[in-house]
Amino acid sequence: EVQLVESGGGLVQPGGSLRLSCAASGFTFSTHNMNWVRQAPGKGLEWVSYINTVSTNIFYADSVKGRFTISRDNAKNSLLLQMNSLRDEDTAVYYCARSSTARWEILDYWGQGTLVTASS
């Protein structure tokens, strides 16, 4: 069974940093591209970042470019998101989502999410 479990969320002051992790199991992590997607309280879904299997292709939403860094450790089956210079508007549940092998832009499995609150 595919499982994606996010961790690392919490309360942080604006301007602060946080590092999110996503532990993957139940599939061969190294053969799947991965994503982060977020959802502000009571709002819709916003794609945040994408990384391919070997970390050579990485994309970011304009809203986080220059502040967030996505990375992965295939040996540890983990996806990471380093978030710096956090703003109030970064407050959201952050989901780790797997890209389908048939089409990288389709997200076929999602974790349960971890809540990040940027507030003073």
Place this chain on the structure above:
Amino acid sequence: DIQMTQSPSSMSASVGDRVTITCRASQSISRWLAWYQQKPGKAPNLLISTASTLQSGVPSRFSGSGSGTDFTLTISSLQPEDFATYYCQQADSFPLTFGGGTKVEIK
């Protein structure tokens, strides 16, 4: 970036009703469209990929259609477990973009 517009943003329906949700892309995305279902407090769940391909385990009352810029998600006979929020997402290119969501509520 490709903008996705969903309508309606919310609707009330009864068990057994036929429900139709529409999604429009700001430019042609061929058939590169996915639909997700999200229940309160839960992660989104992929229902349909490539406009009309039902994911394994998804009931056949769900169907998708469309190509180019206009797409539709149809639930042929609404069941109690279908009350949720539905999102479309263009799968044509990065940055990935989602529609604003359609909340289907009990009438």
